[in-house]
Amino acid sequence: MTKISDVAKLAGVSTATVSRILSNPSWGKPETRENVLAAVKELRYKPNALARQLRTQETHTVIVITPNLSNDLFHKIIHSIEQEAAAHGYHVLVADAEGQPSVEEYYLNAIQQRQVDGIISISASAARHLLEKIADHYPLVLVVQSYEECNIPSVKIDNRAASEAITKHLIRIGHRKIAHITSSSDLLLYQERLSGYEKALRDGGIPVDPDLIYRGKGSMDGGFEQMNALLASGKKFDAVTCAGDTIAIGAIAALKARGIRVPQECAVTGFDDIEIAPYFDPPLTTIRQPAEQMGQIAFLKLFSMIKKEKKYDSPTYLPYELVIRKSCGHLL
Amino acid sequence: MTKISDVAKLAGVSTATVSRILSNPSWGKPETRENVLAAVKELRYKPNALARQLRTQETHTVIVITPNLSNDLFHKIIHSIEQEAAAHGYHVLVADAEGQPSVEEYYLNAIQQRQVDGIISISASAARHLLEKIADHYPLVLVVQSYEECNIPSVKIDNRAASEAITKHLIRIGHRKIAHITSSSDLLLYQERLSGYEKALRDGGIPVDPDLIYRGKGSMDGGFEQMNALLASGKKFDAVTCAGDTIAIGAIAALKARGIRVPQECAVTGFDDIEIAPYFDPPLTTIRQPAEQMGQIAFLKLFSMIKKEKKYDSPTYLPYELVIRKSCGHLL
DNA sequence: AAGGTTAATGTAATCGTTTACGTTATGAAT
């Protein structure tokens, strides 16, 4: 592998000159520039990133930690982080935390070992105090969810309000016995969605019935299983709000398997507006999160922290959108 | 940040001793070990990965290049690569090539700059000669697709045979006028699937009709659009094989939108067996690729190349599985 | 012509490890 000293030798200059010409477009006299650049081209020189990073103490790389790779919303966000990062000359390392023994360890290792300049955590699942400790020492931004009254920079929608909105829509069009299927994970975002659901019920004068709230895996399998459990319970219900589109899809499949028509006999709503939402039968009524914006803003926040422009920041709330399709039944 | 010399000072030894004790469990006398390890703990020392990598000339990191992150099959593969890599003490860097101006450049940069020890390319889209040139110099493994008679190591299923099998199934249960919707990308894998479809038709004594072959985006949107085009053409058909489950989902949505019942009036098959396949209405008949195995074997191949055990290798063909669900209609 | 400013470049230290090579201590073998 050719190194900078090879280039320097061929161009008849010192390594310092090569380095400067390569990193500062207005440096050196034209003749020298030409020589050096010609040598670079001839030898096909590529700077060794490790050496550079070791010396400059920055990697121009950020790590994105995601609970899994199979969530459509997550990779929309990841993709937009990558776009924005590239625009600033940064690389993105994607870490799939699924199946990782200790997410916390994962978080820290990369940055402590100086392999990345900052962390973006999508839907972080670590304990609050731990995240705060990390944020105290390193640039960290949370996306999709964050803790309340916590000064770790974050970007998200108001999950509670969104969930309330979609539930209120069901009430408005005449549903009363509304169930909720959610994930049993203890992510705050699910608690917030549950809480929005409850608020909508209370505001609509409908008592919250704990027997209509089901928790399980946050996947299609999970939705399928929980809906079967709900059906098996014998409880009556005419609508279900699900805390995610994948859950909703599993739930609808379970209803259909018993010959229950959606939305005529039971309305179902999702959350996230994943790719399949409009193509499913029936198309899902859901909440759309502004994935692109979330990723973009998350990177920009992180970037300004890396550049030491600011350390803390208030959470950014972005607008969500209630997307009404057929799975919730008739509008008024 | 504490460095190795801090540890050495506190433990009263040289940096060489610290380094050796940390990397070789049977080195040094017990007393020294204890001192050093105690110092490490006290100072919370974490080795600087960059410095280590610069010195050892290996990063223990491999890069996985994927055409996009939204394909369920791809992240199953990525996930299994990560699992296997972790078991060998390697990290995985995921590169989403979508929207990248030049995938080729991407391929090379990371490895030329010595940031990774090897490359796994999922469904590579680069030109053959380019891939061969890369493989000549660096460890490279292809997954999901590869070129014929090419000695770049690869892991995949026999796409042609699988496509032939699923098409033959349609013929066996009585379909004659079978269309094919595929991606307009020039990935070999789509050509192979098309070719398997054609072979099945010919073997069944059915002429291949170019007017029944449609190409578009390989997404749900694409399937929707192509099916609409097919319908608009006025051509008669009673079944459609799609080159991917997402295409099939879009296609079915388009059929339903016109009130055409699937599979009664038109059978549809997919490819890949993504998460939603069993939950869709109707559940998709499709080809399951052994994603876990593919990822695992891909990493192992790469690993042996990195360790210089072997350079070239014949492609590994793994068994696929024809998964028959309802979207193709009655079995005999 | 002397002094001063600036541009162009070189020298060598530095980032934080690992490791080849050298030295000393220890103990076994003769």
Next chain:
DNA sequence: ATTCATAACGTAAACGATTACATTAACCTT
């Protein structure tokens, strides 16, 4: 007691870049 092998450890040279500091050259200014 001498020799020899081996274990334990230290010294210092890498790895390949960037950059503080020093130097020289060139060009003004008066």
